[in-house]
Amino acid sequence: MLSLRQRALVGGLASGALSVIVGTLAVLSYIDSRVSNRIDSALRDRHTQLVVGLSVTTQNPEALRDLMFDPSYSAPYSGRYWQVTSSDGQIFTSTSLFDETIAEPPASPQTVTLWNTPGPEDEALRSAYQKITYEDGTVWGVSVAENQTLLINERLSAQRNLLPVFGLVGLIGVASSLLLMSIIMGPLRKLRTDVTHRWDSDDDLKPTDYPNEVSPLVEDLNQLLRRNRDIVSGSRRHAADLAHALKTPTAILRNELQSMSESGIETNIAQEALDRVDAQLGRSLARLRAMNTAELSHSRTDISHSVDRLTRLFSTIAKRDNKTLEVKRDPDLWVRMDTQDVEEVLGNLLDNAVKWSRSTVRFTAMRQQGCIEICIEDNGPGIPKEAQREALRSGGRLDTSVRGSGLGLAIAVDLLAAYGAHLELGTSDSLGGLKCRVAIPTNIATALM
Amino acid sequence: MRILLAEDEPHLCDQVKKLLNAEGRVVDIANNGTDAQYLGTTEPYDMIILDLGLPERDGISVLREWRNAGIKTPVLILTARDGWSERVDGLDAGADDYMTKPFHLPELAARVRAILRRQSGQLNPVIEMGNVMLDTRNGRVTVDDVPVDLTAQEIAVLTYLAHNAGRMIPRTELSEHIYEYDGDRDSNTIAVFINRLRKKLGPDLITTVRGRGYMIDPG
Numbered sequence: 155m156l157s158l159r160q161r162a163l164v165g166g167l168a169s170g171a172l173s174v175i176v177g178t179l180a181v182l183s184y185i186d187s188r189v190s191n192r193i194d195s196a197l198r199d200r201h202t203q204l205v206v207g208l209s210v211t212t213q214n215p216e217a218l219r220d221l222m223f224d225p226s227y228s229a230p231y232s233g234r235y236w237q238v239t240s241s242d243g244q245i246f247t248s249t250s251l252f253d254e255t256i257a258e259p260p261a262s263p264q265t266v267t268l269w270n271t272p273g274p275e276d277e278a279l280r281s282a283y284q285k286i287t288y289e290d291g292t293v294w295g296v297s298v299a300e301n302q303t304l305l306i307n308e309r310l311s312a313q314r315n316l317l318p319v320f321g322l323v324g325l326i327g328v329a330s331s332l333l334l335m336s337i338i339m340g341p342l343r344k345l346r347t348d349v350t351h352r353w354d355s356d357d358d359l360k361p362t363d364y365p366n367e368v369s370p371l372v373e374d375l376n377q378l379l380r381r382n383r384d385i386v387s388g389s390r391r392h393a394a395d396l397a398h399a400l401k402t403p404t405a406i407l408r409n410e411l412q413s414m415s416e417s418g419i420e421t422n423i424a425q426e427a428l429d430r431v432d433a434q435l436g437r438s439l440a441r442l443r444a445m446n447t448a449e450l451s452h453s454r455t456d457i458s459h460s461v462d463r464l465t466r467l468f469s470t471i472a473k474r475d476n477k478t479l480e481v482k483r484d485p486d487l488w489v490r491m492d493t494q495d496v497e498e499v500l501g502n503l504l505d506n507a508v509k510w511s512r513s514t515v516r517f518t519a520m521r522q523q524g525c526i527e528i529c530i531e532d533n534g535p536g537i538p539k540e541a542q543r544e545a546l547r548s549g550g551r552l553d554t555s556v557r558g559s560g561l562g563l564a565i566a567v568d569l570l571a572a573y574g575a576h577l578e579l580g581t582s583d584s585l586g587g588l589k590c591r592v593a594i595p596t597n598i599a600t601a602l603m
Numbered sequence: 604m605r606i607l608l609a610e611d612e613p614h615l616c617d618q619v620k621k622l623l624n625a626e627g628r629v630v631d632i633a634n635n636g637t638d639a640q641y642l643g644t645t646e647p648y649d650m651i652i653l654d655l656g657l658p659e660r661d662g663i664s665v666l667r668e669w670r671n672a673g674i675k676t677p678v679l680i681l682t683a684r685d686g687w688s689e690r691v692d693g694l695d696a697g698a699d700d701y702m703t704k705p706f707h708l709p710e711l712a713a714r715v716r717a718i719l720r721r722q723s724g725q726l727n728p729v730i731e732m733g734n735v736m737l738d739t740r741n742g743r744v745t746v747d748d749v750p751v752d753l754t755a756q757e758i759a760v761l762t763y764l765a766h767n768a769g770r771m772i773p774r775t776e777l778s779e780h781i782y783e784y785d786g787d788r789d790s791n792t793i794a795v796f797i798n799r800l801r802k803k804l805g806p807d808l809i810t811t812v813r814g815r816g817y818m819i820d821p822g
Contacts, residue, residue, distance in 0.1 A: 394684060398656040401683035402612045405705035409618040412708055432705055463691045494688040501687025 158339060166331025174324035178316065185312050189305050190280075194268050197282040200224075200298045201266055204236050205286055212292050215246040226250060231274050233301030241293040256297050259283055270302070278302045341368045349375065393442045400435055404428060437564075443495075444568040457487035457526060457594075460496045461519055468504045468515075477511055479504075483519040487526050489594045495569045499577075502562035503530045503590050510534035514585060525575075528592040531582035542579040570594070604649040604719055604762055605629045605780045609639035609665070610681070611658055619652065622708050623715065627742040627758030631784040636660025643669050647779050648676050649763075650718050652711075655682040655693065663696050670697035677718045681706070716740060723766035730765045732819055735804050737765050744804065751803050756781060760796045764809060769821035771812050 156164070207221040215238055219227075226234035227248040237247045237256045245255055254274040259267055262285040273279035281299040288294065341364050348359050358376045361369035408428055411421040465481045472479040489496070507515040511532035519528045537545050546567050567577050575594040582589040606623055610616050611634050620630040631646070633639035636657040643651055643665070651669075655662035666678055677699040682689070685703040693701050699721075700714050716728060716739050730737045736745045742758045744751045753761065759781040764772060774793050781793075797809055797817060810818045 394656075397685070398683040401704040402615060406612065406614045406618065408705050409615070409708050413618075428705075463695070464687065467687075467691050467694060494686060497688040497691065498686055501690070505687075 158342075159335065162331055162335035163328075166328040166335075169331065170324040170327035173327055174320045177323070178313075178320045181316060181320075182309065182313060186309060189308060193280055193300060193302070193305060194282075197268065197280060197298055197300060198266060200236070201282040201284065201296065204238070204298055205284070205296050208238055208286075208294060208296060209288055212288050212290055212294070215240070215244075218246060219249060222248065231277075233277065233304070235273070235279075235297075235299045237295075237297040237299075239295035239297075256281055256299050258295050258297060262295070271299070273299060273301065278306065280305075341365050345372065345375075349379075390443070393439055397435075397439055401432075404432055404435070440565040440568060443498075444565075444572050454488055455491050455493045455496050457489055457491075457496055457519060457528070458483055458485055460493060460500060461487075461517070464497060464500050464504060465517060468508055472508050472511075472515060475508070476513075477508060478514050479508065480514065480516045482517070484521045487519055487521060489526055489573075489596060491573050491575070491594060495573070499566040499569050499592065500528065500530075502566045503577075503592070506562055507532040507534070507588070507590070511587060516582075516585060522593075525593045525595045528594070529589060530592075531585045531589045532587040533582070533585040534587040536581055536586070536588045537579060545579065546577065566592075604759070604766065605631070605647070605783075606715070607631050607633060607639065607642055607646065607648045607651040607676075609633045609636070609643075609651065609657060609662065610654045611635060611656075612654075618708065619711065622712055624755060625742070626712060626716075626739070627755055627762050628715070629759055629781055629783050634658070636662065636665050640665045640668055642784065643676065644672060644674060646784060647776070649722065649766075649780060650677040650679065650699075650715065652679050652681050652715070653698070655680060655684055655689070663692060666693070666696045666698060677722050679714055679718060681711070713740075719766060725766060730768070732765060732768065732808060733805075735808055737761060746804055753800075753803065757796055757800055757803075760793070761800055761804075764817060764819045768819045771816050771818045773816035777817065 204218070204222065207218055208215065211217040211221060218236075218238065222236060224234065226232045227236060227250050229250055230252045232250040235248050235251045235256060237245060237251065239245045239258065247255060251274065256273065256279065257271045259269055263283070264285060266282050266284045268280065268282050271279050271281050278301065279299040280302050281297055283295065283297045285293065285295050345359070345364065345368065348363075358380070359372045361372045361376075364372050408425070411425050411428065415421045415425075461481070461483050465479060469479045469481075504515070504517065507517075507530050511534045514533050516531045517529075519526065521527075545563050563577070563579075570577050570592065573594065575592065578591045578593075580589045580591065581587075604627070606628050608616060608619055608623075608630050610619070610632070613634075616632050616634075620632065623630050631642060631648075633642050634657075636659045639651075639653065639657060639662075640660060642648075653662045653666060657665070662680065662682070666680075669676070669678070678697065679700045679702060680693045680698045681702050681704065682693075683704045690701045690703075699718055702711060702714060720726065720728065720739065725739075728738065728740050730739060734747045736748075738744075739762065742753075742762070744753055744758070744761065760777065763777060763780045777793055781796075797811070801809060808819060810820065812818060
C-alpha cells in the first residue's frame, strides 16, 4: 500500500500535470481565438474594400489592381491575395497570386463566408468569400485571402514560450502539495514519536497536543494502550494466582505423602506423579509468561540495576557455600525488556552457575555493537557439547542428583526468544566450566522482524 | 521458641504447625495479612513464616511495615511466587530467607533451625551446655550421652534458654516465648517446668536469679 507521502507525491504530480495541461490548452486556445478574430476582422475589412473597389470597376476589373494599392497585393506569393470571378467565369486576381487562383466555396453564399483553403505553394489560406450582385446587374464572386502560416508560427512560438512557464507552475504546484502534506503530516509524525517515548514513561498521550482531527485518535490510542497493558498485567496476575492456587495444594499433598512415607507406607508412585504435576505446572506457567512477554517488549529496563539486585542476592548465597561471585558490568545498560523477565533469565543462570561451580562464578555485562552481552561463567563440570542442546530443551535436566525442575535454562531460552535475544552455551576459557552467553539486542524492533 | 505462621491454607498450617511443634516450637497462626501484621507487631516472636499471597493484605507490605516499625524478628517467606524478582523483592523488603512452594517439610524445618541459630549466634545445630546436649534438629536431649525424655513444653523452655544462654530471661519473657497466643500463660507453671528440667538434666544447668528470672550458663 502506498505511504501517505507517496500518495501526496503522486497526487501532487497528477494535479500539477492536469493543471498545466488544462491551463496551457486554455491559454493557447484563447491566443488562437484572439489572433483568428483579428485576422478574420482584417479579412472582412479588406473584403469590404475589394467589394467597394469592384463596384466602380465592374466594367474594367483589370483596373482593380491599381485601385487595391496595398504593396502586399503586388509581391508574388506574398501571402495576401484577392480574386474576383465574373458570372461568366472570368477570373481577375491580385498580382501576388501570379498565375494561381483561390478556390471558392462550393455553395454560393450571399453573406461573407470565412473558410480555410490551400493556396499557392501549399499555403494554408484563410479566405473571405461572398457572391455579390452589383447595381449594373453583374454578379461577382469576391474573395480575399491571407496566409495563415504566420499565425501558426506565432502560435507555435507562443507555445514554446509558454510551456516552460507552465512547467514551472506545475512544479510549484507539486512542491506546494508536498509542503502542504508535510505540514498536515506533522501531527502524525509527532504522534509516532510520542507513542515510542510513551513506552519509556508510561504516561498517557495528551490529546490537547494534537489538532482537533487527530485528538480523538489519540484518545482511542490511549485507551487501546491502557487496555493492552491491563490485559498483559491481568494475565500475569492470573498466572500468579494460578500458581498460588495450585502450588499450595501440591505442597500439602507432598507433605502428606512425606508423612505417610515416614509411617512406612509406599508412596513412591504418588510422589513421582506429583513431581510430574509440579514440572508440568512450572512449564505451563513459564510458557504463559513467555507468551505474554512480547506485549511488554517495549518497556525499558536498566539491566545494571537488575544485575546489582541479583548479584547482591547470589553473592550472599555463594558466600554461604564458600564460593565467590565476581561481577563486572558497564553502567547504564538499557534494553527494551521487562524487568521481571530480565531478572528471571539472569536469576536462573546465576542460580545454576552458583549451584554447579566449585569455587568461582564470573558475571560480566558489557555493551557491544547492537546488543548487550552478558556472560556467566563458572568453574564447575560444564556441559558436554553434545548435551548442550538437551539442556536448553524445555524440561531437559542433565543431572537428577541435584534438585530442581530442570526448567531454568529452558525458561531463559523461551523468555529471551520472545525479545529476539538468545542464549548460547559453551566452555569458559578462563574458568574451565560452563559459559552462558546472553545477547539482548538494543533495538528490539529490528530483532523481532 | 515461638513462631508466627502467616498462611491462609488451613491444611498447610496444620502440617507446618505439627512439624514445628514436634521440634519444641510454639506456633501461632494468622490466616490473613491484617492479623499477621497485628500479631507480628504486638507479640514477641522468635521468627515469622510469611506467605506473600495472604488475603486482605499482601505479605510484602506487611513485612515492610514490620521493618519500618523497627521489628527485627527474622522472617522466612514461604510462597508460591517463585520468580527471581519476587525473591529479591522479598529479601530486599527485609526477609531473612525465601522458600517456594511446593516444598519439603524437612527442608522447611532445617531453614527454621538455621534462622533461629543465626538469631542466637549458635552456629552448631547441637547446643552443648556442660554435660547436657540439645539437638535442635529433633529436640533430643542427652545427659552424659544418655537420652532423656522431655515433654514438648519442657523442650520449648530448654530450647529458649539454650538459644539465649548467658542472658537472664525474665519469667514473663519465657512464658511469652513458650505459650501460644491463646494459651494459658500462668507464669507459675514456668517454675514447674524449670523444676522438672532440673530433676531430669541436673540441678546446676539452670540458674535462678531471684525475683528476676532464669539463665543457662553459656559454658
